[in-house]
Amino acid sequence: MDAIILQILNGLDKGSAYALIALGLTLIFGTLGVVNFAHGALFMLGAFCAVTLSRILSLSHVVIDESRKDFLGNPMKVEVPYLHEWFGPEVGATIIDWSVPLSILFAIPVMILIGVIMERGLIKHFYKRPHADQILVTFGLAIVLQEIIKYYYGANPIPTPAPEAFAGSFDFGVLIGFDANSIIYPYWRLVYFGFAMVLVAAVFSFLQFTTFGMVVRAGMADRETVGLLGINIDKRFTIMFGIAAAVAGLAGVMYTPINPPNYHMGMDFLVLSFVVVVVGGMGSLGGAVAAGFLLGVLESLASMGWVIDLVPGINQIIIYLVAIVILLTRPRGLMGRKGVMEE
Amino acid sequence: MLGLNTKDTRLLLLVIALTMLAPFLLNPFPVDSELAQFNAGYPDLMQRFVIFGIFAIGFNILFGLTGYLSFGHAAFLGVGSYAAIWMMKLLTMNVIPAIIMSVIFAGLFSLLVGWISLRRSGIYFSILTLAFAQMSYALAYSVLTPITGGETGLQAKISDPRILDSNAGEFGRANLFGLQMSENVSLQVGGWDFTFNAGYYVAAFMMIISFYIAIRIFRSPFGMMLRAIKSNQQRLNYTGLNSRPYTLAAFVISGMYAGLAGGLMVAMDTQVGPERMFWTASGEVVLMTILGGAGTLIGPVLGAGMIKYMENIVSKINDTILHQWFSFMPDGLEDFVVTVIHPFIGKGWHLTLGIVFMLVVIFLPGGLMEGGERIAKLFKRKKGSGSGGKDPEHHPTPKPHVA
Amino acid sequence: MGILEVKGVNKRFGGLQALGDVNLDIAEKSVHAIIGPNGAGKSTLLNVLVGKLIPDTGSVTFQGQSVLGRTPFQINQLGISRVFQTPEIFTDLSVLENMLIPCFAKRDGSFRLHAVESIESEKSIIEKAEAMLEEVNMAAKRDMIAGSLSRGDKRRLEMAMCLVQEPKLLLLDEPTAGMARADTNNTIDLLKQIHASRDITMVIIEHDMHVVFSLAQRITVLAQGTPLVEDIPENIKGHPKVKEAYLGESA
């Protein structure tokens, strides 16, 4: 029992990453009708916003320390971050330590800007083109974006730890009456889960309760009609793309302490996020979130030792198997609307 | 000729000429010249051109005609490859049984996958095919290791049973009735060096047959039905036609093409690894087809050639070679030029590929074929005959009164 | 006993009664119109007739055979063709190819893998298609891409595609929707001519009373999913129940 609760917890956490990426992807699908293969790259760019901010905060100048030698026997060059000089080593170190949460503030404007530039500069011209062309151009863009990151940051993962305060884990099992050590959970993953919930709620309430959101939802349902009402839907869609980019980016920022980011992490998530969106049902925001959590939980449950012993390899294929079963039993995924991306 | 109209016959003859003369056409630069780096006329790459050409031609029969975008075709290529290598391990190093079995197995597997996946359309279909391919990949990499060799894949080995010719596989060389696929004849003329490879011509022969069959399918009533499915499936159903068997037939045919490509890959190079089935490999054939021009006959082959060229030629240019090229420049300028080009070559070949994708799709919405047509039109206009009219590749017009 | 019989058909969508106890008997070789205000259930009824929807209760028989549970292509093979509200044609194919497909379908049934034969060798089929194009005055446009035709031409092409299969029953879903008056009159003439020249039954679903009264021999008025009246056109005009149904809608 405790093992299953533990895996459900794990699954919810994994699912929150899936749900966040899928949410942005389905927003773009739903509002713009664009198959965006560059969405994984947006997630990756978000993660590298965190890396960049942590680099900026640790900008240093070099002090030659004659008393120590480097590996070639030359005097050691010691790097002292400017922040340490300006605010004293302790405050400076704390600021650097908190670089990931601080990156949220940095990433929001950057990602919205990237999203808007992408939409205005490129995607806009592809609304009326076939999906095949959209795939080719966004895939090309994804490659270009990740190669640029690779050029500047290398291919190796870059450790970007969470603040000291969130390091380690706590014993969740004891709280609900299980033995010690049976259900432990890292603090940062809880933060991530909570953050995802807040972000999902924010996007939903934005769409639900603002006039802007209402217009966009109407536009998702019937673009031409809204256009006929004299509302400038294009401009709103541009902003929507910016928001979708920001959601993906924030998912990336907060993900960096969980796994060190590297330049191809976007591609790793791309296929999965498409599966999540489609299983959830095209054009359904709620479906994307639900499918994200569902697949996350099932993936976690399938990775339990006795399950693998029972069905070897099940942990390798569970997500795809579930996707097939759901799509065969529910033609448009969990909550898909008719006619979206079916042609 | 062969039941084709004049235009198609001309196209087929052109393809035959291009493939037969490829060792010359792809080696335009003398071996010692600075530009020899751009020569693509060596056996392995020529084989890859035609093999991926076959793969793309087959994929185009499904995607270009019916509009069903499969994201799992690499699985059929992989299954074909595994079938072929097992034939070589168990039966003979002769490529014929291997190729036949690869087509059969890929056909059966695509029948299964297609039968299930074609219950849905649009992106739901794409994700179903993707799911099947990813499952094949994951299982081949891990739990199916006894059959697939796992990560390290399968190779022909001396210790294999090989019932028909137990002593033939010393180095795992595939052959066609004794003619080894790796057999080369090279011709040196002046500074040029042309290599004629037995395997390449076997693969090229298969591609010409594949291409010919593809033309026949495009021009047949069946091909017309497939285009009708892409155009308006609802009307087709209300016309008394069941679209499912047509799409399934197209799916299986294209799966068999993929299997043939997989079998030929093993025939040319006797080894298989599971990453041949990874989703990026499926994505690659999608990109090849779109890049070349989906729905056109020869476009996918061009797209395949383009991507394979970038992968194999651009990735091998390194800074040392750049410095050689630009050594005629003053030092500072040379370094500057090399620095500017550096991100796009060698390990940066992906960047170049991404940029090419974007440029092609932005400026040539119909893929490389559209580029070709625009050039052709430019020449026509110069000659004074203005109206080009519609695109004959997309919309072949039957000529009923041609006897 | 008519060619198409609808008996006691009910269809609910959740809480909405879309069709309630519909009974219809359509006489062979007649032109039968179904009219009614928006939301009266006309489209639902049509979708039941072509197999797209299965009713909750009731039966639909065509020449004594039940159509329920059959797919659209099977119903087509029984001899029922459908013209859509917006012309459904193969927009990427040429006009001639649009005609060839129903010809092949008529000859070969729902599926035949003729993958290596060439279209050109099917002379009889091509002749049949060309003859039909001739009949609807579109022979000159045979090589045009269907998507580039005018709306009227698209409609004519669609009807030709239906007629070339020699259906026994032609279902027309608002064939003149969105047309200018002149086009509407042309279409009326075309339909009259078609009906006069072959053994065909027509069921027309229509908004436009001008069209209905020009063509129909019998009219059924549908309101809130139930047939209100069924009678000859003369009696429908000024029928109090009909007025009420239409006025009720506008009120």
Place this chain on the structure above:
Amino acid sequence: MSKFQLNRRSLIKSGVAVGAGLALPTIFTSSARAYLNEPKGDTVTLGFNVPQSGPYADEGADELRAFELAVEHLNGGGDGGMLNTFSSKVLDGTGILGKKVGFVSGDTQTKSDAARASAKSMIEKDGAIMISGGSSSGVAVAVQALCQEAGIIFMAGLTHANDTTGKDKKANGFRHFFNSYMSGAALAPILAKEYGADRKAYHLTADYNWGYTTEQAVRESTEALGWETVNSVLTPLTQTDFSSYIAPVLNSGADVLVLNHYGGNMVNSLTNAVQFGLRQAEANGKKFEIVVPLYSELMARGAGKNIAGILGSQNWDWKLENELGARYSGTNAFVKSFGEKYGFPPSQAAHTCYVQTMLYADAVTRAKSFDPCAVVEALEGFEFDGMGNGPTLYRADDHQCFKDVVVVRGKENPENEFDLVEIVEVTPVEQVTYAPDHPQFAGGDLGACNSGA
């Protein structure tokens, strides 16, 4: 269409017909040579096939740096590096057999197909006489088989699976890097010493060949010393988040976690394990420990602070000679030339690639021929020293190098990103040597050398 069917004579004829008008054409067939790609001019071309895209691109870049350095040293440039310490003295900085060394590079993409395509283009187009490099066993096995078929020498780069010199060994292929068995054999005694003989291990294993062999090697070696294996779970290669595999570990009764992961898998699983508090945890009254059988500097860099205190094994480390003395001579010479050229110390991947190139050049020089079969003969059973690993043997039975194995631990407070590990101990070569017919290596056959003639 039958006229297009190939037969060699008609090809030659048509070739002649085309060429006749231009110049005097020369025609060669594959059988008309002493061996494949015999260097004819005054240069000899080596092919360096390394991952330049994909997750191992940085490792590939480091390998390529080492190759470039090796070529420079062979041609007499730089300070000569290990040429000065190498026990064999036949190389004199005038290239190989008087021919200047040139090289071509390619991208393996860490995919067998791409690696073979790249290697083939080097062989067929650039006339490479030897292929080296690579960063995974799948690629190594695939390229090794290719070189065997073609008749080229393959000097493996970083490949650790037993199969490379086990069931997939080939006469034309040579591995300097150590392997899974050696990792297990080297680690086990030190694990027992550091953590005690009464330990319960939990294995997380990457679900592919290298993972299987590594798990088997570590398991057998540790169980022989009294450890118990509580559980072993296979993880998909494409897994990025290992939380669901890590979470149950603490409650499983185990007190040691062995991560049979490499590259991105290892970085992520280790990061996750530390996140779940395994480093602070206690189990069975003992401090919980994590072990990573195969360490690499780049992985350590990716995992950051998380590797502190974690034991693993390496083929070589740049601090060896400084810390353990002259037995490992060559190390400092290499680190000095590499560090001066590139500004940071070399990785073990760079080291093995550099050494492989040197060993090949030396073998050719001793054999006085580029003929692959002569080179194979010169390398088989070759004993050497001064290449940074102490006395080393290239065993004739399986073409595997036998040398000391370095056991390392992640540093608690690294000074910079190149100084992430400390050397714990070196397990002497005798303890990691195994019989050629050891069950973990069963099923292979070197076959005969192939010169492509």
